[in-house]
Amino acid sequence: MLDSYPLATLLHSEAEGMDELEKTLAAVASGDLSPESAAGRLKRGEVRYLGEFAALDLGRSLRKGVPEVVYARGKSPAQVAAICATLLESGERVLVSTPTPEHEAQIQATLPEVPLRRAGRSIIVGSGESVPSGGRVGALSAGTSDLPVLEEALAVAREMGVSVMSFHDVGVAGVHRLAAPLEELREFDPDCLIVAAGMEGALPSVVSGLVAVPVIGLPTSTGYGLGGDGTAAILGMLQTCSPGLSVVNVDNGVGAGATAALIANRAALARAAHDNGRKSGSV
Numbered sequence: 001m002l003d004s005y006p007l008a009t010l011l012h013s014e015a016e017g018m019d020e021l022e023k024t025l026a027a028v029a030s031g032d033l034s035p036e037s038a039a040g041r042l043k044r045g046e047v048r049y050l051g052e053f054a055a056l057d058l059g060r061s062l063r064k065g066v067p068e069v070v071y072a073r074g075k076s077p078a079q080v081a082a083i084c085a086t087l088l089e090s091g092e093r094v095l096v097s098t099p100t101p102e103h104e105a106q107i108q109a110t111l112p113e114v115p116l117r118r119a120g121r122s123i124i125v126g127s128g129e130s131v132p133s134g135g136r137v138g139a140l141s142a143g144t145s146d147l148p149v150l151e152e153a154l155a156v157a158r159e160m161g162v163s164v165m166s167f168h169d170v171g172v173a174g175v176h177r178l179a180a181p182l183e184e185l186r187e188f189d190p191d192c193l194i195v196a197a198g199m200e201g202a203l204p205s206v207v208s209g210l211v212a213v214p215v216i217g218l219p220t221s222t223g224y225g226l227g228g229d230g231t232a233a234i235l236g237m238l239q240t241c242s243p244g245l246s247v248v249n250v251d252n253g254v255g256a257g258a259t260a261a262l263i264a265n266r267a268a269l270a271r272a273a274h275d276n277g278r279k280s281g282s283v
Helices: 007-011 020-030 035-044 060-064 077-087 101-110 144-159 172-188 203-208 231-238 253-280
Strands: 047-050 054-057 069-071 093-097 116-119 122-126 136-141 163-167 192-197 215-219 245-247
Touching (some): 077 101, 101 116, 101 122, 116 144, 136 144, 136 172, 136 253, 144 163, 144 192, 172 203, 192 253, 203 245, 231 245
Parallel strands (some): 192 215
Antiparallel strands (some): 047 054
16 A cells, blocks of 8 residues: 555655655555545645755645745755745745845746745745635834844734734833734734844733733844844743743744744634534534
8 A cells, every 4th residue: 555655755756756746646546545545645745855955845834834934044046046936836925034135136037927025034936815814913023123023924924824913113112102002903803912022022021911812922133232132132031920922033033923823823713613603503
């Protein structure tokens, strides 16, 4: 039975001259694999190998709900462009994190008909929008300098289908600026919040003490001198006494956005199930 084949053989696109999709369909046609097993395997996804420099997880979005993001730092412009071109064969958009102008120019040269748009310190390659999931994420930045990382987080969240409401430059140097945004966010009724802050990283703790949803602290490498590389911000957030605050690493906008969207999309599923139950009279 094909299900007993080694994982490497099943996933390697060049094994026996067939890619994963072709082998799966052939196994279904021969009766060696049930349609149900084939559907599960396809949801786990194909790994696409690009020479010796990349193994792309094409099924991550279906399997996990988080799209594969191209981290450009450390990759050549040609490698990033090739990865984008391959991912666009099975999807409408690709998010590229921390690209340089050289990366962006090579992507445009390789994919001249594909639009690019900036999202903080990332770019989105491709057109269209994700299908709304019903999840809701709120976002706050302590300062304008925190925006590039926060906007990257929100780009990931939007790619995962959530609706976003954000407010900026509401840090603790003028904490009275926070009152009006919190009122609007309460009306928006988010499933969780992302709060980005550099310097001493105080804002996520303040916000977490005032709201009844999970808060994801996003420390940024914004600050002066000792600790200004994000060290002071992340340590301040990790040492919080405010319950309900979780923290990602410094400048990890992708991680913050993915975590927030997973929480929001899970909450959206629960709301939908509850609403359907009420309509059917089962609750």
